Amino acid sequence: MTESKALRALREAIVLELIESQNEYDFDAGLAPFSHPRFEIMATGQVLDGTEAVRDYWTRTRAAFPDQKSKVVEVYHADDAVIVEFELQGTHLGSLTGEPVTGKSFKVRMSGFFLFDKDVLVCQRVYGDSATVLHQLGLIEAPQEY
Numbered sequence: 001m002t003e004s005k006a007l008r009a010l011r012e013a014i015v016l017e018l019i020e021s022q023n024e025y026d027f028d029a030g031l032a033p034f035s036h037p038r039f040e041i042m043a044t045g046q047v048l049d050g051t052e053a054v055r056d057y058w059t060r061t062r063a064a065f066p067d068q069k070s071k072v073v074e075v076y077h078a079d080d081a082v083i084v085e086f087e088l089q090g091t092h093l094g095s096l097t098g099e100p101v102t103g104k105s106f107k108v109r110m111s112g113f114f115l116f117d118k119d120v121l122v123c124q125r126v127y128g129d130s131a132t133v134l135h136q137l138g139l140i141e142a143p144q145e146y
Helices: 003-023 027-031 051-064 130-136
Strands: 038-041 046-049 069-078 081-091 105-117 120-127
Touching: 003 027, 003 069, 003 081, 003 105, 003 120, 027 051, 038 051, 046 051, 105 130
Parallel strands: 038 120
Antiparallel strands: 038 046, 069 081, 081 105, 105 120
16 A cells, blocks of 8 residues: 555544544544644634634534434545545534524534644534524524525
8 A cells, every 4th residue: 555545544544433433422532633623613613723622512512412423425535634525413402502492303414624734633624504404403494495
């Protein structure tokens, strides 16, 4: 196996283990591959920088969505990143930002960019449609057709 293929395989294994650790709520394992944990949520503009900020976010989201899971759909590779398409789903059983709890579930396709410096994970950047999630949870109305 060439060095680039070995690095690609190592990065993919790190990312898949990270996703699984988040699914299992093993946040210590999820934080381990980062040199300095950084989690960016593009839909809201949130940047969670550092171990405490990332762990707190993961803890708060799992309190609001205790059955939250990510199901990997596809994995892609770039020069300095692993890109994952995934289905995120969960049931709204607690308040995340003060919103009323609906008890409804959501399922939405998202993508995550896992950025690396060689074999060290430096950032998880997530892109997704928060309006779809809010609509499925009954927190906003669907847009009217044009």
